[in-house]
Amino acid sequence: MHSAAASSGLKLASVSLSLGTRQLLTIDETIPQGCVLTLMGESGSGKSSLLDFIAGFLAPAFTAEGKIVLNGRDITDTPPQNRRTGLMFQSPLLFPHMTVLGNLLFALPAKGLTASQRRAEAEAALTEVGLEGLGERDPATLSGGQQTRAALMRLILAQPEALLLDEPFSSLDRARRQETRELVFSIARQRNLPVLLVTHDPEDAEAAGGSVITL
């Protein structure tokens, strides 16, 4: 598709994860920009640990081999705060002591904008996911779906180069789940982000549309 296709996207080069002597998974895949790769499997299959490994949070009990290359950058040994791999958790985890807007401003990099420009950018992000006017609210007063959308935009404002989704829809009810899922995928596609989705819901995999690996 792109001329830079060889080096763009999220590349997992011969990655294998083990817990003690037990090998959990091996994977050798490249997720091109704007595409989704879905990982399905039982709990304990190591799929969440793979996301931890990519984001730089692998627990010391695990051992990992292989390389992670993001848009041509080898991030295997990069400190987690410098990887730009946006991780979405099972629960939204909005910071409870900040407002919704405060959460977004916390994520927006400094990059020489004035306070009012920053605010405008964060408010635009809220509007993009239908949360306009809710910026000054306490995050706890938002519905589950709204919290997930706010958490998504918090992540997007931090300008990640890839999205790692750890069953982010599992806490939502059926109707919200479909709507939120479509929103997440369309925002990822617009921004040309490679997405790695971990789930055990076949509907998630179907909606994602990309290739599916079952562990």
Place this chain on the structure above:
Amino acid sequence: MALWPKAIIIGLLAGPVVTGLVGTLVPAFGYLPALGSTEVSIAPFRAAFNAPGMLTSIGLSLGTGLAATALSLLIVILFTAGWLGAQIFSRISRFLAPLLAIPHAATAFALAFLIAPSGFLMRLFSPWATGFERPPDVLILNDPYGIAMTAGLVLKEVPFLFLMMLAALPQSRVLELTKVVTNLGYGRIKGFLCVVVPQIYPQIRLPIFAVLAYSTSVVDVAMILGPTTPPPLAPRILGWLFDPEPAIRFQASAAAILQIGVTGAAILVWVAGETVCKTLAEPMYRSGNRGPKDGLQRWLAVSFMTGSMIAVVGGFAVLGVWSFSDGWWFPELFPSAFGLDHWQSALKDNNGTILTTAVIAMVSAVPSLLLVVWLLEAHTRENAKPGPLLRGILFIPLLVPQVCFLFGLHVALVYLGLDGTWFAVALAHAVFVLPYVFLALTDPWDHLDPRFGRIAASLGASTQRIFWRIRLPLLLQPLLVALAIGLAVSVAQYLPTIVIGAGRVTTITTESLALASGGNRPALAVYALLQLVLPLFSFAVALMLPALVFRNRSAMRPASSF
């Protein structure tokens, strides 16, 4: 059912505090028929204010207390922020319980033997580097600004605040939140300050106030390491309390009331500081600055943390050598001769002091533990938890400066004919022992899986049987640790022992303070070390006995959560 233990606990804590405060307040206005004065006046306050150097004393109490609290908190927060989840973090947390068991006075002696002009550090560099053939004539200990005293307080408050921090962490999804901020690109320390500290600060605020109240009114550490011309307020008050001249005793009562004001002022300053920090933090949250380069702060934090532990352990090693020495001249690195004289004299000729210490510790700690267990079990049976009111009352003895109510309590005990008895001393110790026993036991008790009790009940076990056969064995280790903490707190008490005991009850701690002003360093070292023996022995039992009893039960092994 929870009414009875609650009433007894409240009576046991609030009774002495309130009686003591009244007993201090009344003579502060010149009224004390026992001393032949029935005229109400503000003369004692005027006398206290006019005492030479009074403003300096007040300033020292405020300054050293605030500085020690702020420094300790800073070290604990930066260390937790920089190293949570790292191996060194779990290693250092394991070191905490024994450090916490060491009495304040003993820590102060350890530091003194290390940094004094004739101390071990100076010997290490003399005469080859410093050129000193005799101890230099500088005030390293008892310096007029209270720097040594502040350092001594920090050594002891860091473990306490760190433990409070560890207790608060699991309740705030700290590990998950830390992942989120790191994933957003924040450095460890900046992320922790922005996201975790606001969650846990409310939970450690009351312990911080307790540290502040303690540090602004401390007597024993101030006597060992603090300035002397003039000393901080609290040790001055103690000096006046036992003055044969009645007018000076009235002045002491007035100054004790003043001490409440000083501690209150320190807390107000702290609260104002909290507001300033909060205001300054708000734009920091919203600026988007990631604080990526925090390597220096992280290394500073770990150096302070390990440095303070090495200082304590090293200080006790020096005390150990001193206690066996028989002649150790400056600037020699080791004693010229060794002997057992001082240990023999303490253990044989003077073993009444050790016995008194142990008996008072048991008589204050064991009933405290029974009361707390009674309360917690009653709450469990009623499916309730100790409310904020009870928690507040438990913190009162830790928030009101000791010197403010102990004198009044002493006066009341004189009327009852109980003053100067070891039983009265044990009762006064219990006022401080009970809150710590409660703090130590309530978390593990609440975290015990309630389903064990329900399963036992569904198998037909009575509530009595569930208590004796299920809950107590499962909680054996926390129960023993709480008892060990209670014993340690009792052994550490100086002011209650000297005031309520009216100088007639001698414990290891009062004996070590009495020796502090004399020149017999080996004897002082023996008593400073003896302060460790009972607390460390009971902690060792608390760690080893459950391991022995449950040696074939792997699920009963203590797990460390961090």
